[in-house]
Amino acid sequence: MRSALQYFLARQPIAFGIFAASLLVMLFFAVQFLLHLGHVRDDVPENQALEEWMRxxxxxxxxxxxxxxxxxxxxxxxxxxxxxxxxxxxxxxxxxxxxxxxxxxxxxxxxxxxxxxxxxx
Structure with missing residues (x-):
């Protein structure tokens, strides 16, 4: 495994950098998704008292x-x-x-x- 990483770093540094950056971006969005998963609800609270901002x-x-x-x-x-x-x-x-x-x-x-x-x- 280590020799494969050394090979890609030595022979294909740009491709390896793009791959590493894409992994970091994917990890960021996966963490954001998991953090917000608990807050997602399809429904609006039922029979809510009217407030000024409501349409x-x-x-x-x-x-x-x-x-x-x-x-x-x-x-x-x-x-x-x-x-x-x-x-x-x-x-x-x-x-x-x-x-x-x-x-x-x-x-x-x-x-x-x-x-x-x-x-x-």
Whole structure:
């Protein structure tokens, strides 16, 4: 094994350097992958209390609602197309409707409960 390394270092130093560098890069990404593996989750926390930064799409995923149903619950109309949407947050919606976030949260929870009860889930 040692003689093979000496051969490659003596005869092919550039190729050996590229190989060693690629091994280090691969090791770096493998360690990063393993460190972040525990933090990866597909789901959004369910029935999360509304916060100012949240967007309607995030809330719809959290409450397991179709976007149109959430739009009806919030009274904001149909969701705009992906490329044409403006950054609308829960703080903006609460301000437009003159309510606070806890009131809006209760409205969303009640609407979601009614939707899921109607669908039998």
């Amino acid at each position: 309607p799409r995030y809330v719809a995923m959290s409450y397991r609602l179709p976007p149109r149903v959430l739009s009806d619950i919030l009274g904001i109309g149909p969701p705009p197309r992906e490329r044409e949407r403006e950054p609308l947050t829960m703080a903006d919606i609460a301000e437009q409707q003159g309510v606070d976030l806890p009131t809006l949260t209760e409205r969303v929870r009640a609407g979601a409960a009614a939707f899921h009860e109607e669908r039998g889930k």
